[in-house]
Amino acid sequence: MKQLTLAVALGLVTAAGVAQARDNIEIVGSSTVYPFSTAVAEQFAKKTGMAAPKVEATGTGGGMKLFCSGAGIDTPDISNASRRMKKSEMETCIKNGVDAVTEVKIGFDGIAIAQAKDAAPVALSRRELYLALAKDVPTGPNGELQPNTYTTWKQINPAMADVKIEVMGPPPTSGTRDALAELGMEKGCLLFKGMPELKKSDEKAFKAACTTVREDGHYIEAGENDNLIVQKLQANPNAVGIFGYSFMDQNRDSLKAASIDGVDISYDAIANGSYKLSRPLYFYVKNSHVDQIKGIKEYMAEFASDAALNADGYLADKGLVALPAAEKSASIAAAAALTPVSVNALK
Numbered sequence: 244m245k246q247l248t249l250a251v252a253l254g255l256v257t258a259a260g261v262a263q264a265r266d267n268i269e270i271v272g273s274s275t276v277y278p279f280s281t282a283v284a285e286q287f288a289k290k291t292g293m294a295a296p297k298v299e300a301t302g303t304g305g306g307m308k309l310f311c312s313g314a315g316i317d318t319p320d321i322s323n324a325s326r327r328m329k330k331s332e333m334e335t336c337i338k339n340g341v342d343a344v345t346e347v348k349i350g351f352d353g354i355a356i357a358q359a360k361d362a363a364p365v366a367l368s369r370r371e372l373y374l375a376l377a378k379d380v381p382t383g384p385n386g387e388l389q390p391n392t393y394t395t396w397k398q399i400n401p402a403m404a405d406v407k408i409e410v411m412g413p414p415p416t417s418g419t420r421d422a423l424a425e426l427g428m429e430k431g432c433l434l435f436k437g438m439p440e441l442k443k444s445d446e447k448a449f450k451a452a453c454t455t456v457r458e459d460g461h462y463i464e465a466g467e468n469d470n471l472i473v474q475k476l477q478a479n480p481n482a483v484g485i486f487g488y489s490f491m492d493q494n495r496d497s498l499k500a501a502s503i504d505g506v507d508i509s510y511d512a513i514a515n516g517s518y519k520l521s522r523p524l525y526f527y528v529k530n531s532h533v534d535q536i537k538g539i540k541e542y543m544a545e546f547a548s549d550a551a552l553n554a555d556g557y558l559a560d561k562g563l564v565a566l567p568a569a570e571k572s573a574s575i576a577a578a579a580a581l582t583p584v585s586v587n588a589l590k
Contacts, residue, residue, distance in 0.1 A: 489562025
């Protein structure tokens with residue numbers, strides 16, 4: 244009787260395990276990578292006949308938190324990212340049993356400072372961007388940091404319009420926000436007296452001083468919903484919004500972008516590095532899920548393919564700036580071999 248009871252119990256456990264299995268790939272992460280990931284998901288489903296992956300735009304940081312929360316199949320298989328994975332994130336993954344993660348670089352994107360199409364044109368420097376967005380700025384008598392009191396663009400630069408600084412952008416969980424801080428605000432901050440020295444002597448204090456965003460209503464967190472920002476820009480032509488170039492490119496009928504340090508955002512300017520607010524894009528795969536969840540290998544092969552990643556590939560039509568040939572080959576090889584990223588390679 245006891246043996247029969249044990250057998251029944253084991254049968255129930257097995258049945259429960261089967262019931263919990265998934266037929267679809269689950270993907271989280273960057274809203275910037277989202278349109279590329281969904282395009283690949285459509286191609287994958289069309290070519291294989293398998294269920295299309297479920298893709299959610301949670302933001303890069305939010306995606307990494309979910310991705311690294313554990314190794315079970317109740318956690319995401321893939322996380323998209325509009326910046327490279329942080330060392331601290333990989334350490335969390337490892338602590339939670341996710342000890343092998345494949346990194347695949349897919350291309351480049353730029354951060355657009357966007358306006359409504361009928362708004363007066365804006366040209367910005369990274370110095371001006373820093374002064375508009377930072378919580379504290381070096382305005383004291385000797386260049387010491389004080390609370391940001393700039394409320395109009397004209398106060399920052401007399402040549403600019405006398406309108407309220409109103410910037411709508413991503414939340415702290417977004418890779419776009421991280422890239423904006425690193426590529427825009429930090430570089431603008433370094434132009435002020437004492438900041439290069441602070442960066443050398445105390446990196447943590449430097450980042451706090453230069454990348455902490457103001458909270459007085461002049462920067463408005465708009466979540467991960469870029470379409471909502473477009474609607475608000477159309478309602479208020481004096482406001483600006485922060486997007487990935489790919490989204491900007493897909494909405495040129497209603498948006499235009501400010502130049503940054505005299506360079507307009509474009510495919511070529513991002514590819515050659517002359518547009519300074521540009522960054523690489525990635526997706527990360529939980530290697531332990533590859534043999535557990537049907538279709539992951541095929542999805543990775545579709546994403547890391549010439550058809551998707553070439554300069555004339557179908558992702559370029561959605562605004563992805565292609566990798567140089569050698570980097571593209573390396574990405575295709577990494578995806579095929581499931582090459583784990585080393586925690587020591589991350590920052």
